[in-house]
Amino acid sequence: MTNDNLNKLLVFCVLFCAQKTSIVHGAQALETKVALLLHAEPENPKCFAEGMSDLTCFWEEDEERTGSADQYSFIYTYQNENSSECSITALPAAGGKRLYFCRLSQTQLFVPLDIRVFRDDLLIHNRSLFIELVFLLDPPANLTLTSTGTQGQLKASWLPPSLKYMGDSMMYEVSYAMAGSHIGKVEEVQASSELILRGLQSGTKYKVRIRVKLDGISYSGYWSAWTDPVLMETMPGDLDPLIVSLSLIISLVLTLLSLLVLMSHRRFLLKKIWPIIPTPESKFQGLFKVYGGDFQEWLGHSTGGLWLRPAYFYSEEFPAPLEVLSEVSLGPALPSSALPPKASEALGEEDEDEKLKRVDSALEGWRETPQEHWPMDQLRAIHQHPAPWTQSSLLESHDAYVTLNAQNHSGEELLDDILEETLPLQVLFASGRTSSESRSDLGSFQQSSGLGRLSSQSSFEYPNHTWPPKGPGYTYMAVADSGVSMDYSPMSSSKIDDIGKGVIYTNEYKNEIPAHRRPIGTPIPFAF
Amino acid sequence: LFSGTGPVVVLLTVLQWAGRGLPSPVRPICDPRVLDRFIMEARDTETALRGCKAGCGVTGTFVVPLTNVDFVVWETKDTEEQALEVQSGMSLFGQALGAVRESVSRVAVQILIDNNKSNIHSLGQVLRSLHIQHKEVKQSRVSSLSELLHVHTNFLRGKVRLLLTNAPACQQNST
Numbered sequence: 001m002t003n004d005n006l007n008k009l010l011v012f013c014v015l016f017c018a019q020k021t022s023i024v025h026g027a028q029a030l031e032t033k034v035a036l037l038l039h040a041e042p043e044n045p046k047c048f049a050e051g052m053s054d055l056t057c058f059w060e061e062d063e064e065r066t067g068s069a070d071q072y073s074f075i076y077t078y079q080n081e082n083s084s085e086c087s088i089t090a091l092p093a094a095g096g097k098r099l100y101f102c103r104l105s106q107t108q109l110f111v112p113l114d115i116r117v118f119r120d121d122l123l124i125h126n127r128s129l130f131i132e133l134v135f136l137l138d139p140p141a142n143l144t145l146t147s148t149g150t151q152g153q154l155k156a157s158w159l160p161p162s163l164k165y166m167g168d169s170m171m172y173e174v175s176y177a178m179a180g181s182h183i184g185k186v187e188e189v190q191a192s193s194e195l196i197l198r199g200l201q202s203g204t205k206y207k208v209r210i211r212v213k214l215d216g217i218s219y220s221g222y223w224s225a226w227t228d229p230v231l232m233e234t235m236p237g238d239l240d241p242l243i244v245s246l247s248l249i250i251s252l253v254l255t256l257l258s259l260l261v262l263m264s265h266r267r268f269l270l271k272k273i274w275p276i277i278p279t280p281e282s283k284f285q286g287l288f289k290v291y292g293g294d295f296q297e298w299l300g301h302s303t304g305g306l307w308l309r310p311a312y313f314y315s316e317e318f319p320a321p322l323e324v325l326s327e328v329s330l331g332p333a334l335p336s337s338a339l340p341p342k343a344s345e346a347l348g349e350e351d352e353d354e355k356l357k358r359v360d361s362a363l364e365g366w367r368e369t370p371q372e373h374w375p376m377d378q379l380r381a382i383h384q385h386p387a388p389w390t391q392s393s394l395l396e397s398h399d400a401y402v403t404l405n406a407q408n409h410s411g412e413e414l415l416d417d418i419l420e421e422t423l424p425l426q427v428l429f430a431s432g433r434t435s436s437e438s439r440s441d442l443g444s445f446q447q448s449s450g451l452g453r454l455s456s457q458s459s460f461e462y463p464n465h466t467w468p469p470k471g472p473g474y475t476y477m478a479v480a481d482s483g484v485s486m487d488y489s490p491m492s493s494s495k496i497d498d499i500g501k502g503v504i505y506t507n508e509y510k511n512e513i514p515a516h517r518r519p520i521g522t523p524i525p526f527a528f
Numbered sequence: 529l530f531s532g533t534g535p536v537v538v539l540l541t542v543l544q545w546a547g548r549g550l551p552s553p554v555r556p557i558c559d560p561r562v563l564d565r566f567i568m569e570a571r572d573t574e575t576a577l578r579g580c581k582a583g584c585g586v587t588g589t590f591v592v593p594l595t596n597v598d599f600v601v602w603e604t605k606d607t608e609e610q611a612l613e614v615q616s617g618m619s620l621f622g623q624a625l626g627a628v629r630e631s632v633s634r635v636a637v638q639i640l641i642d643n644n645k646s647n648i649h650s651l652g653q654v655l656r657s658l659h660i661q662h663k664e665v666k667q668s669r670v671s672s673l674s675e676l677l678h679v680h681t682n683f684l685r686g687k688v689r690l691l692l693t694n695a696p697a698c699q700q701n702s703t
Contacts, residue, residue: 053600080668106600108596109599110597110682110685110686111595111686164599168560217568
């Protein structure tokens with residue numbers, strides 16, 4: 001028994017609670033609708049139908065006019081029917097006002113309804129209406145947002161109000177906006193229970209709400225209250241494949257164009273970006289590769305090729321000194337060749353310097369064959385086999401030759417510190433006391449300096465090309481110039497046995513014109 | 529002005545098939561938009577002639593059916609009874625609009641009345657094709673054209689629409 005009583009009590013409590021919940025919920029809904037109608041309906045009493053067979057009417061009274069519900073009477077009359085009265089209930093409202101309600105549970109549609117409200121037999125409200133035209137429905141239930149699988153779209157679905165015969169007369173208004181924004185859009189849909197929202201931003205949260213109203217053809221009414229907003233985020237943005245592909249194509253085309261431009265101007269660009277740094281390596285062979293840039297060391301180990309070529313530095317400025325060529329003629333006297341008039345004139349009339357140059361050029365011009373070793377060999381042969389000179393002389397060409405003759409006239413006098421190689425011809429051949437006046441075509445050499453005791457003889461003093469030996473101890477140096485190099489070799493006279501009597505000083509002839517001067521006492525490089 | 533003869537012919541064909549029990553591929557009358565157009569035209573006529581002076585020259589009384597619908601009561605009636613009420617009412621309206629047509633002299637009014645008469649006639653033919661017996665229904669009287677048109681509109685919005693919306697043939701096709 002106790003258990004049964006407890007069970008009954010439990011069931012009663014559950015039902016009571018459910019009813020209370022529904023009552024509370026109903027009360028809240030009523031309060032919302034009343035507020036809506038107070039705003040939307042100007043006439044009194046304000047009436048609305050929630051279903052197929054009900055009608056709720058109310059009016060509001062100010063505080064000073066409020067009274068008990070008994071003071072009021074609500075009389076309604078359908079067309080062609082008798083009048084009826086509705087019971088009134090009063091409820092408190094905000095601001096000290098009061099609301100008076102009349103609710104009909106059985107109604108007739110599509111027929112005019114006359115309503116009259118009396119307060120203490122005084123008509124205060126009079127209205128004629130069609131009940132099917134004052135519907136105020138509950139908001140749609142179960143509003144749900146789902147993704148359609150397409151970007152920028154959301155699908156809203158809801159449960160239509162369960163009103164018979166009115167499903168195809170319902171009109172819905174869907175309001176959607178980005179969460180947090182007050183600016184939204186509204187879309188209407190009729191006789192449907194779902195709507196696809198398009199044109200939404202990707203990856204954005206939207207809030208959606210909906211309300212319902214009858215379409216006004218057969219049934220009409222007021223907009224229901226909005227549902228509670230439902231939030232949902234749209235699909236994240238994805239790159240439009242068309243945009244991606246177009247971007248790739250454009251970037252590829254631009255890359256190719258830039259490459260073409262670079263390739264067509266690569267030389268110019270290389271010069272600008274990577275200029276060639278001039279290097280002196282070609283001029284200093286071995287300086288960097290062998291000696292690592294050590295110039296001192298390179299100078300010490302160099303083959304002197306540079307020194308052998310003073311013309312590298314001074315070729316354009318300084319002329320080469322006179323080439324001295326000595327030769328012994330063993331052959332028949334050759335007809336004297338006439339000197340080129342240019343040389344003879346030059347030698348005979350011009351100054352010493354210019355004569356020197358002219359002779360030099362003349363001597364070079366007379367060479368027919370570069371037989372540099374020919375006079376040397378012949379001279380050696382003469383010394384080894386001294387024989388009278390025959391006409392099969394060595395001089396088969398017209399080469400000119402000059403001999404240097406050092407005579408100890410004054411004894412110990414030495415030449416001053418002059419460098420033989422640098423002395424012009426007249427100095428080399430000049431002698432203070434001797435004059436080698438020649439009747440040669442070379443002309444006479446002026447003996448202006450009078451420094452040396454060297455005497456010279458040229459081959460042209462002996463037109464018959466007889467070259468008498470000078471005397472004992474006569475030494476000379478043979479010079480052979482092939483035009484490429486000069487070959488010097490000291491020679492002595494027939495008394496070569498007496499070489500011990502004299503000292504032949506030899507020195508390498510260096511075809512240079514150094515600026516320094518040799519100190520006094522340095523042996524004279526020329527042999528004599 | 530909308531002429532409902534086109535869709536009504538199709539309607540007649542469809543309902544004949546439905547009456548014979550053959551499945552009909554198309555039931556345009558089941559589409560509420562068809563009747564909605566009739567309703568809107570009747571309302572437009574009512575609005576247009578509301579300000580007509582002296583009732584547009586129409587005098588006399590007209591017998592009209594009752595238009596009130598109590599859903600609780602309505603649902604207790606079967607489809608045939610409902611159709612009977614609708615058919616009787618449509619017949620009364622046809623007669624009344626015919627009398628009005630003879631009374632009016634303005635061409636504009638005549639055109640509107642003719643349109644509504646055409647709509648009523650089309651609906652009446654659909655119902656008559658169902659071989660519904662005629663039955664006396666509750667009636668009322670109106671004494672002006674505006675009232676007549678008003679009742680006519682209400683009748684179409686109410687009973688006629690309810691009948692066609694819930695007709696068994698239309699219920700089979702509805703989803």
